[in-house]
Amino acid sequence: MYAVKGRGVFVRTAPTPGKHYSSKVVQHLQREELERQARSTAGEFSHLSDAELKALASQLHDELNRTRDAYKAAVEKGRKITRELARRGQLAPPLHDDPAAARKELEDKLSQAKKRR
Numbered sequence: 001m002y003a004v005k006g007r008g009v010f011v012r013t014a015p016t017p018g019k020h021y022s023s024k025v026v027q028h029l030q031r032e033e034l035e036r037q038a039r040s041t042a043g044e045f046s047h048l049s050d051a052e053l054k055a056l057a058s059q060l061h062d063e064l065n066r067t068r069d070a071y072k073a074a075v076e077k078g079r080k081i082t083r084e085l086a087r088r089g090q091l092a093p094p095l096h097d098d099p100a101a102a103r104k105e106l107e108d109k110l111s112q113a114k115k116r117r
Contacts, residue, residue: 003009045053085091 001009001011045056048056
């Protein structure tokens with residue numbers, strides 16, 4: 001919903017998937033979504049002081065960094081195992097749950113390799 005001074009309050013239509021919007025419209029919609037999310041979660045942390053909230057944010061940031069590092073290490077380990085299996089001539093299990101995504105990734109890599117030649 002949005003209000004126009006002197007005209008009234010109106011309901012904005014939902015964005016149509018696949019339609020291209022100007023960057024100002026996209027920014028406005030993103031800002032509205034952030035504000036809506038902030039309002040919906042405001043009550044959850046309202047009892048915390050500013051210092052407690054900052055400490056919680058720092059704790060979450062550290063946790064996300066550890067998770068990201070663990071993910072990177074697991075991916076690298078998977079790549080090493082796959083290379084070793086390939087070196088030994090054995091088939092490796094797919095790294096993707098979705099075969100279509102794996103196929104698209106392979107096609108993208110092949111097209112990039114062709115472009116470099």
